[in-house]
Amino acid sequence: MRPHEDDITAWFHQQSRIDPSLFPIGIGDDMAEVCLGDAASVLITTDMLLDGSHFDLTTATLEQVGYKAMVASLSDCAAMATVPLAAVVAVALPPGFGQSRLKQLYAGIALAAEKYDCPLIGGDITSWRQSHPFAVNVTMLSRRAANAPVRRNGAKAGDAVCVTGSLGGSLLRKHLAFEPRVREALKLAQTVTLNxxxxISDGLSTDLNRICEQSGVGAILDAASIPISDDARTLADPLAAALHDGEDFELLFTLASEQCTRLMQAWDDPTPISQIGRIAEGSGMKVRMPDGRMAELTPGGYDHLNEPE
Ligand SMILES: Nc1ncnc2c1ncn2[C@@H]1O[C@H](COP(=O)(O)OP(=O)(O)O)[C@@H](O)[C@H]1O
Ligand SMILES: Cc1ncc(C[n+]2csc(CCOP(=O)(O)OP(=O)(O)O)c2C)c(N)n1
Ligand SMILES: [Mg+2]
Structure with missing residues (x-):
């Protein structure tokens, strides 16, 4: 079944009557683009992370949470092959949170800001009057690189489907300490034409479905080619983990088959790239299982609107 989140964001997209000459990219991509005149533009994304949903403060440190909040947004900048510019960070604090814990959070934010050259330029502090969980929201700006921002709606039948890194088992470790693929995305866009x-935040199955739906195509994955992480291999069903766990924060991209051949020859970055399947005409996703059997692939990743009541 289609994720409920996608139903409502598609509805938001339908409702929005924005002028494409002012906002060339609106609802539906990892970032929206705002024209500033004279061919200049800025891209923007916002993401809220909640204690209990995106991290668990009984086990994660505030420094890890600050880092995660920043790199999750940096991953959105990478998702469109854009250059991060700056971040503003808003927090909602439980009563009695205090300055010293805010400084721990800041240490994680500052670590990511420094590492990815994306300074914190503002924010907001609010506190709950009653007992409520901690929340942190990052809004981030980026700018175009030499390439146009890469969107979700350009996949074409016959394209190769590729991912960076490896997938699955993120909850065991990676989701608090990953490296957003900013450098890799810019290198990719410099080397080949990305369609x-x-x-991947909600899971390969859910996020590939977004590319397919927005591009009006289907996809066929080859399970044996999906790079399964070492952490996913410790779980009961490593392939299911790679397909559905989410928070891999790897890049998922499609490009013409000859471009893919060229990319595989030219790619010299330490982060690996794998071709995991092909874009097909029509709609829907299939996966060739390791035993050769073809199975339907339905979006089985994270859906905030499909949580138990
Ligand atoms: N409350 C909202 N109001 C308007 N647009 C929204 C809202 N929530 C999400 N969106 C938009 O819906 C699109 C799809 O969201 P999603 O797939 O979750 O993106 P991401 O994984 O990059 O956060 C994005 O363009 C996002 O900006
Ligand atoms: C305590 C806890 N439970 C569950 C998860 C797993 N998880 C939480 S949100 C999420 C999906 C990604 O988050 P979302 O807010 O949808 O990010 P976006 O797609 O908007 O970038 C996943 C896999 C987690 N990281 N921590
Ligand atoms: Mg989401």
């Missing part, structure tokens, strides 16, 4: 790209 579609996004980052």
């Amino acid at each position: 579609a790209m996004m980052d």
Whole structure:
């Protein structure tokens, strides 16, 4: 079944009557683009992370949470092959949170800001009057690189489907300490023509479905080619983990088959790239299982609107 989140964001997209000459990219991609005149533009994304949903403060440190909040947004900048510019960070604090814990959070934010050259330029502090969980929201700006921002809607039948890094088992470790693929995305866009790209936050099955739906195509994956992470291999069903766990924060992209051949020859970055399947005409996703059997692939990743009541 289609994720409920996608139903409502598609509805938001339908409702929005924005002028494409002012906002060339609106609802539906990892970032929206705002024209500033004279061919200049800025891209923007916002993401809220909640204690209990995106991290668990009984086990994660505030420094890890600050880092994660920043790199999740940096991953959106990478998803469109854009250059991060700056971040503003808003927090909602439980009563009695205090300055010293805010400084721990800041240490994680500052670590990511420094590492990815994306300074914190503002924010907001609010506190709950009653007992409520901690929340942190990052809004981030980026700018175009030499390439146009890579969108979700450009995949074409016959394209190769590729990912960076490896997938699955993120909850064991990676989701608090990953490296957003900013450098890799810019290198990719410099080396080849990318038809579609996004980052994998909700899970390969759910996020590939977004590219397919927005591009009006289907996809066939080859399970044996999916790079399964070492952490996913410790779980009961490593392939299911790679397909559905989410928070891999790897790049998922499609490009013409000859471009893919060229990319595989030219790619010299330490982060590996794998071709995991092909874009097909029509709609829907299939996966060739390791035993050769073809199975339907339905979006089985994270859906905030499909949580138990
Ligand atoms: N509350 C909202 N109001 C308007 N647009 C929204 C809202 N929530 C999400 N969106 C938009 O819906 C699109 C799809 O969201 P999603 O797939 O979750 O993106 P991401 O994984 O990059 O956060 C994005 O363009 C996002 O900006
Ligand atoms: C305590 C806890 N439970 C569950 C998860 C797993 N998880 C939480 S949100 C999420 C999906 C990604 O988050 P979302 O807010 O949808 O990010 P976006 O797609 O908007 O970038 C996943 C896999 C987690 N990281 N921590
Ligand atoms: Mg989401």
